[in-house]
Amino acid sequence: MSNPDVIVVGGGVSGLSVAWWLAQAGIAVEVWEQDARPGGKILTREADGYLTERAASMMLNFRPEVSQMLASTRLDAAKVMCPGTPQDQRYLVQDGRLVPFPLRLGELMLSPLWSVRGKLRLLLEPFVPRGGHPDETVSEFIIRRLGREALEKAMEPFIAGPLASDPDQANAHAVLPRLVALERRYGSLALGAGVHQILQRRGAPVREMFSFSGGMSSLVEALAATPGVRFRAGSTATQLEPTESGWRLVGSTPDGDYMVRARHLVLSAPAPAAAALVHPLDTELARLLRGIGYAPLMVVHLAFDRSAIRQPLDGLGFLVPRLERLQLTGCQWISSLFPCRAPRGKVLLACYVGGARAPETMDWDDDQCIEAAVAWLGPLMGIDAAPERVWIDRHERALPLYHGAYLCRLHAIARCLGSWPGLHLAANYWGGVSVRDRIVRGFALAQRIRTALAGSRLSSSLAPAFHPCPAPSVTRSSCQESL
Ligand SMILES: Cc1cc2nc3c(=O)[nH]c(=O)nc-3n(C[C@H](O)[C@H](O)[C@H](O)COP(=O)(O)OP(=O)(O)OC[C@H]3O[C@@H](n4cnc5c(N)ncnc54)[C@H](O)[C@@H]3O)c2cc1C
Incomplete structure (x- = not known):
């Protein structure tokens, strides 16, 4: 079999x-995946009329790259949209009760979630001067701009829930790049958001929340089956080395040990696996990758008869601030979002347990998880029956934590990569964890590889694969201190 131009590990x-975008450009690409199926964390399962997701359950898109990919793969036709207003209501737990989370300024001013003092502090935001530093945490950034209540009753639950992270440790530039950019550009989040809203009315892509009729596996299966992408299931990369013209990769495949050469090599495995592969070449790069922490997370899927739940289920679900002292970070009302994911008359819920807030929950056995979930949901949602079905997904390393001097780490990694032309990193520890961000980042990297292969700008192949977005100025000395 001929050697590809690019090998992707993971x-x-x-x-x-990355592979899909390369194939669109006519570049021969081979993907090595150690599992027997494509998708990594993403896996959709169907049982008795229920459809559950092991990881991503939906996409939130506003990027043209994603729209282009879905149109080209014809996945557009399989899209299942989340219902719009008023179903996009989210709840927050406050003092053991579900309180609607205000989505507009008027609602916020009337909401019982916030004190008068907290509301007044929010209104002062446009008058807060620019500030911050590259290592500023999410908590520091939000308190500085919006006040403590905004952190505790808005940002913290969103960081602890969907990102499984801890705002006291998460780097604001890495986790909230758009908000940080608004401050830098307009001097105020409120002013910046206002300007963006006006621009959006003038033709920017609309925000859509959706999945696919076959679940999120439809996406990864379609990408793996793309003509031009050679997907090698059950193939584990074990060794890589640079050659005169690119890279040599060795590994075990279902046909035995195998070696392949390519001009470019993309490591898309999680950071610890990438670290193990690069260690013999570059111990510093391996050390930096190994230093990336991951949060453990469990998804407890519960199915009930509709009659067992008193809550009207008029929204997406709820998030739990840490002030409530629960190990539960949130609950998605899956069958309200996607009615076809549960049989008629039944309700499917997905509870997110653990994360950086409560990593010890990974030691719980299944009975403990179910007992705890039922005890939390009972009073919050008015449930007084046992679940009819339960599925539990455990992720020991669910999501990378963009904690500490994260931008310094990425800059240091980028510097190391500069010594290894043709070696690239593309994974969710760099540039965002969402499926949308992964597709957009894949596009950017494929463009760089394409340019390098075309030889039109040879120097670009020596540069790091991509830069953290946005890349604030970070001094070498401040980085060395913090890593
Ligand atoms: C519980 C949960 C819920 C989520 N919900 C959402 C959501 O609703 N919406 C959203 O947008 N995002 C969501 N995410 C985030 C998103 O699902 C992940 O960030 C994304 O799927 C990670 O993709 P990845 O390719 O970077 O990593 P992975 O999916 O981990 O893929 C890495 C692959 O590398 C392979 N590999 C490792 N080592 C080797 C080797 N040596 N050789 C060959 N292959 C190797 C692994 O087998 C794996 O398949 C969620 C994540 C979790 C955990």
């Missing part, structure tokens, strides 16, 4: 996205 959505 067949999760990050690696598959």
